[in-house]
Amino acid sequence: MKRPGPEYLHYLCSVYRVEPAALGYDGPCICGHGHRMPGVVRGGLQEVKPESSPESRELWVKPLSDSTADGGEEDENVLRRTLLAMIAGTAVPLNDSVLGAADNIRRRMDETLVSTTVSPAMLDHWEEAAASFGRQYMNTPPLRQLCDVLLEFSTVRQAMERHQPIDLQERLCALAARLSGLAGIIMIDLGDQRLARSFFRTSRTAADETGDRALRAWVTAREALVPLFYGDPREALNLAKKSRDLAGQTPCAAKAMAPVVEARALSMLANAGGKKDVVDQAKRALARARAAFAQMNPAQQEDTVFGYTERQLYFHQGDALTRLGQTVEADLILEQALEKYEGDLLDQTLIRFDQAQCRLLEGDGREALRLGEEAVNRVGDGFRTDIIVRRAADLAKAIQVKCGDIDGLRDFIERLATMSPPPQAPAEADV
Numbered sequence: 001m002k003r004p005g006p007e008y009l010h011y012l013c014s015v016y017r018v019e020p021a022a023l024g025y026d027g028p029c030i031c032g033h034g035h036r037m038p039g040v041v042r043g044g045l046q047e048v049k050p051e052s053s054p055e056s057r058e059l060w061v062k063p064l065s066d067s068t069a070d071g072g073e074e075d076e077n078v079l080r081r082t083l084l085a086m087i088a089g090t091a092v093p094l095n096d097s098v099l100g101a102a103d104n105i106r107r108r109m110d111e112t113l114v115s116t117t118v119s120p121a122m123l124d125h126w127e128e129a130a131a132s133f134g135r136q137y138m139n140t141p142p143l144r145q146l147c148d149v150l151l152e153f154s155t156v157r158q159a160m161e162r163h164q165p166i167d168l169q170e171r172l173c174a175l176a177a178r179l180s181g182l183a184g185i186i187m188i189d190l191g192d193q194r195l196a197r198s199f200f201r202t203s204r205t206a207a208d209e210t211g212d213r214a215l216r217a218w219v220t221a222r223e224a225l226v227p228l229f230y231g232d233p234r235e236a237l238n239l240a241k242k243s244r245d246l247a248g249q250t251p252c253a254a255k256a257m258a259p260v261v262e263a264r265a266l267s268m269l270a271n272a273g274g275k276k277d278v279v280d281q282a283k284r285a286l287a288r289a290r291a292a293f294a295q296m297n298p299a300q301q302e303d304t305v306f307g308y309t310e311r312q313l314y315f316h317q318g319d320a321l322t323r324l325g326q327t328v329e330a331d332l333i334l335e336q337a338l339e340k341y342e343g344d345l346l347d348q349t350l351i352r353f354d355q356a357q358c359r360l361l362e363g364d365g366r367e368a369l370r371l372g373e374e375a376v377n378r379v380g381d382g383f384r385t386d387i388i389v390r391r392a393a394d395l396a397k398a399i400q401v402k403c404g405d406i407d408g409l410r411d412f413i414e415r416l417a418t419m420s421p422p423p424q425a426p427a428e429a430d431v
Contacts, residue, residue, distance in 0.1 A: 003025065004025075006029075006030040007030065009023075009025060009029065009030075010029050010030055010031050012084075013029050013035040014035055015077060015080050015081065015084070016035075017035050018035055019034060019035060072104065072105060072108055074101075075100075075101035075102075075104045075105050076101075076105075078097050078098060078100075078101040079098070079101055079102075082098055118159045118164055118168055118172065120168070123168060123171050123172070123175070126152065126155070126156060126175055127171070127175055129152055130152070130175060130178050130179055130182070130306075131303075131306070133145065133148065133149055133152075133179075133182055133305070134182065134303055134304060134305035134306050135303075135304065137182070137185075137186075137304055137305050138304055138345070138346055138347060139345065142186050142189045142190050142385055143190065145186060146183060146186045146187075146190070149179055149182050149183050149186065150183060152179060153176065153179040153180065153183065156172060156175055156176050156179065157176070159172060160172050160173075160176065169209075170209070170210050170211075173206045173207070173209040173210050174206075174207070174210045174212060174215055176202075176203075176206040177203045177204075177206035177207035177210070177215055177219060178203075178215075178306060180199050180200070180202045180203035180206060181199070181200060181203040181218070181219050181222050182305055183199045184196045184197075184198075184199035184200040184203060184222065184223070184226075185222060185225070185305065187199060188225055188226060188229060188387065189346070189385045189386070189387050190385055190386055191385065191386025191387065191390070192386075193226055193229075193230045196226050197223075197226055200219065200222065200223035200226065203219045203222075203223075204216070204219050204220070204223065207219045213246055213247065213248060213250050213252075214247065214250050214252035214253070214254060216246050217243045217244075217246035217247035217250075217252060217254030217255070217258065218243075218252070218253055218254045218257070218306065220239055220242050220243035220246060220254070220258075221239075221240065221243040221253075221254045221257040221258045221261055222257075223239055224236045224239035224240045224243065224258075224261045224265075225261065227239070228261060228264060228265055228268075229387070233264075233265040233266075233268040233269050234265070234269070236261060236264075236265040237262055237265040237266065237269075239261075240258045240259070240261040240262040240265060241258070241262065243257070243258035243261075244258040244259065244262070251292070251295040251296055251297070252296070252300065253296065253300050253303070253306065253307045253308040255292040255295070255296075256289050256290075256292035256293040256296060256308050256313065257289075257308050259285040259286065259288040259289035259292065260285070260286065260289045260313065260316045260317070260320070262282075262285045263282040263283070263285035263286045263289070263316075263317075263320040264282075264316060264319060264320045264323070266278050266279075266281050266282035266285065266320075267279075267282050267319075267320040267321075267322075267323035267324045268323060270282065270323070270324055279324050282320055282324060283324075286317050286320060289313065289317075290313070293308065293310070293313055296308065310340060311337055311340035311341050311347070312347070314333050314334075314336050314337035314340060315334070315337040315341075315347055315350070315351055315354075317333050318330045318331075318333040318334035318337055318351065318354055319350075319354050321333060322334070322354045322357050322358055322361075325361060327358040327361050327362055330354070330358055331355070331358050334351055334354055334355050334358070335355075337351055338351050338352075338355075345378065345379055345380075346388075348378070349375045349376075349378060349379050349388055349391075350387075350388075350391060352371055352372075352374065352375035352378075353371075353372065353375055353391045353392070353395055355371055356368040356369075356371035356372045356375070356395055357395065357398070359371060360395075360398055360399060360402060360403075363402075365399045365402060365403030365406050366403075366406055366407075368395065368399055369396075369399055369406065369408060369409055369412060372392055372395045372396065372399075372412065373408070373412055375392070376388070376392050376415075376416075384419055389416060389419045392412075392416050393413075393416050396409060396412055396413050396416060400413075
């Protein structure tokens with residue numbers, strides 16, 4: 001018979017969806033809001049005496065056809081009404097409504113537990129899909145693969161929106177880092193350095209959540225390609241050194257890749273045979289890369305994207321030596337690199353551009369033009385991305401500067417103009 005306190009009165013009004021006066025108490029509720037049923041005209045108070053039976057109070061509760069639509073509130077109300085009736089001393093039978101509410105609450109918990117857990121089998125599938133994207137990278141048109149990668153990336157993001165067990169959460173973060181990094185690599189090929197940087201930033205954020213030094217170093221080494229290809233070798237050099245520090249003594253792809261990026265950045269700063277100390281630094285970096293590559297496990301040495309292959313090592317060494325003006329040594333290594341590639345059109349094309357550059361450095365502009373035209377002709381429309389067209393245009397411009405308008409050069413330049421890559425800064429090379 002005691003008067004309920006202000007807070008408890010608020011709960012009573014919420015359960016029965018009435019104002020305090022309908023329960024026999026004066027004054028507004030402390031929440032300052034009404035609790036009346038929707039559709040009841042304001043001011044039309046129906047008095048419900050405290051001694052009214054639970055059956056009469058049931059009329060004040062808005063019926064719900066679907067207990068899941070309100071997040072289980074109606075089932076909770078059934079239990080609250082039962083509890084209040086028992087507190088009032090009323091004998092309450094274990095009826096269907098109470099049993100139904102109990103089972104609904106249990107079932108929703110089951111659904112929550114299932115829906116917030118990604119099975120290890122599903123994660124295995126996603127990780128295999130990411131590895132498959134890496135294998136397909138060199139032979140799939142970039143735009144098509146970007147769509148596949150981002151659709152998988154979106155699926156992983158949806159799984160990460162919900163709380164997961166720690167071990168599964170770390171695997172999801174690692175997977176997100178790899179997929180975002182791959183998207184960044186593809187964006188370099190497509191010529192959009194802004195989005196490439198954005199994807200690498202997302203990849204770095206995800207990798208930092210894993211504590212995996214090898215993965216964090218891989219993301220940083222790949223990110224260094226953006227400034228390397230878009231005219232800022234000093235930033236590329238800094239990122240390469242950061243990647244090398246992250247890798248530490250861990251045998252991994254980044255430990256071999258970072259010194260190669262460092263050597264390529266130094267070769268750009270050396271200006272093809274310039275400062276001797278820079279040339280020496282670049283060659284020492286290449287030696288470190290070869291030593292690190294020998295320590296990698298076979299699986300990493302066969303993975304084009306998430307690892308580092310022997311053919312990539314040859315190609316990147318040849319590219320650095322070409323820029324350093326070491327044409328004899330570069331020719332030998334580039335030829336070895338070309339022999340190791342089977343069907344990987346993108347890198348094969350970039351290797352041929354390096355070979356053409358070697359011929360130009362030796363003064364043979366006609367042979368350089370022939371090699372450049374052959375490289376472009378071997379690539380289908382789907383692979384003639386920004387990076388290919390710009391490398392070809394850079395070669396044509398270099399030939400014109402050094403050898404003048406030789407036969408066929410003007411036609412080659414006009415043909416390249418029809419391929420119209422997006423307006424970006426000059427690109428250099430791919431993986």
